[in-house]
Amino acid sequence: MTADYLRFYGVAKTFGTVPVVRRTDLSIARDALVVFLGPSGCGKTTLMRMVGGLDSPTEGWIELDGGRVDRPDRRRGMVFQSYSSFPWLTVAQNIAFGMRYRDDLTAAEKQERVRHYLDLVGLTDFADSYPSRISGGMRQRVAIARTLAAGSEVLLMDEPFGALDALTRERLQVQLRSIQKREAKTVVFVTHDVEEAVFLADRIILFSARPATIVADIDVTAELGAERPLDIRETRPFFDLRNHVLHLIRHETSEAA
Numbered sequence: 001m002t003a004d005y006l007r008f009y010g011v012a013k014t015f016g017t018v019p020v021v022r023r024t025d026l027s028i029a030r031d032a033l034v035v036f037l038g039p040s041g042c043g044k045t046t047l048m049r050m051v052g053g054l055d056s057p058t059e060g061w062i063e064l065d066g067g068r069v070d071r072p073d074r075r076r077g078m079v080f081q082s083y084s085s086f087p088w089l090t091v092a093q094n095i096a097f098g099m100r101y102r103d104d105l106t107a108a109e110k111q112e113r114v115r116h117y118l119d120l121v122g123l124t125d126f127a128d129s130y131p132s133r134i135s136g137g138m139r140q141r142v143a144i145a146r147t148l149a150a151g152s153e154v155l156l157m158d159e160p161f162g163a164l165d166a167l168t169r170e171r172l173q174v175q176l177r178s179i180q181k182r183e184a185k186t187v188v189f190v191t192h193d194v195e196e197a198v199f200l201a202d203r204i205i206l207f208s209a210r211p212a213t214i215v216a217d218i219d220v221t222a223e224l225g226a227e228r229p230l231d232i233r234e235t236r237p238f239f240d241l242r243n244h245v246l247h248l249i250r251h252e253t254s255e256a257a
C-alpha cells in the first residue's frame with residue numbers, strides 16, 4: 001500500500017459564513033477501504049464532493065497520487081444513494097456507458113470489460129435487463145460496475161446502500177469488500193451507520209458534528225482482521241468495537257445537541 005495516496009492538506013470548507021468542514025489533514029493509503037463516519041449533516045458529503053473535484057475547499061487542497069484535485073476525472077468515480085442508472089439502457093449498456101470517453105480502448109476491449117465487470121458484480125444473467133426490472137441492490141451493483149469499467153482507481157461512495165433493506169444491504173457490504181480487495185481499489189465510503197462502518201472498513205475516520213473535524217482514526221483491520229465473513233457481526237471483538245465507536249459517536253452528537 002502507498003501510505004500517502006490520497007492526502008488532505010489543511011482542507012476547510014465554509015458555505016457563506018457557515019463553517020462545514022474544519023481544517024483537516026489526512027492521509028489515505030492506496031487500496032484501503034476507508035469509511036467516513038459521522039452524524040447526519042456533519043459535512044461528510046461536502047468532504048466527498050471535494051475529493052471528487054465537484055466542489056473546492058475554501059482553504060487547503062487535496063492531492064491524489066501527488067497530483068492536485070481540482071476537477072472531476074475518471075480516476076475518481078462516484079456512487080450515490082440514489083440509483084444512477086439510465087432507465088432506457090440495459091444493464092450491459094449502462095456499464096458500457098461509463099467508457100464512452102475511453103478512446104484508448106477498442107470496441108472489443110470495451111465489450112470484454114463489460115463482460116468482466118458484469119461477472120464481477122454477479123449480473124451476467126441480467127445483462128439485457130432494464131434497470132426497472134432489477135432490484136435496488138442490483139442497481140447499485142450496476143453503478144459499481146460502471147464506475148470500475150470506466151477505469152476509476154478510487155471509488156467515492158456516499159451512503160450507497162442507504163435505501164436498501166437490511167438483508168440486501170448486508171449482502172452488498174460483503175460483495176463490496178470482496179470486489180475492493182480483488183480489484184485492488186481505494187474506496188472512500190460515507191455512512192452514518194456504525195455497524196456498516198465497522199463491518200466494511202479497514203479504517204474508520206470518525207467526524208464530529210458540523211463543522212466536521214476528525215475525532216477518531218480507528219484501524220479496524222488491526223482489531224478484526226481483513227477477512228469479514230457475515231457472522232463476524234456475532235463475535236465479541238466486533239461487538240466490542242461497535243460499542244466503542246457507538247460510544248464515541250454518541251458523545252459527539254450529545255455535545256452538538
Ligand SMILES: Nc1ncnc2c1ncn2[C@@H]1O[C@H](COP(=O)(O)OP(=O)(O)OP(=O)(O)O)[C@@H](O)[C@H]1O
Nearest residue numbers: 015020038039040041042043044045046047192210
Ligand atoms: N451548497 C451548500 N450551501 C450551503 N450550505 C450547504 C451546502 N451544502 C451543504 N451545506 C450544509 O453543510 C452541512 C453539511 O452538509 P453535508 O451534506 O456535507 O453533510 P452530511 O454529513 O453528508 O449529511 P448527511 O449524513 O445527512 O447526508 C449541512 O448543514 C448543509 O446544510
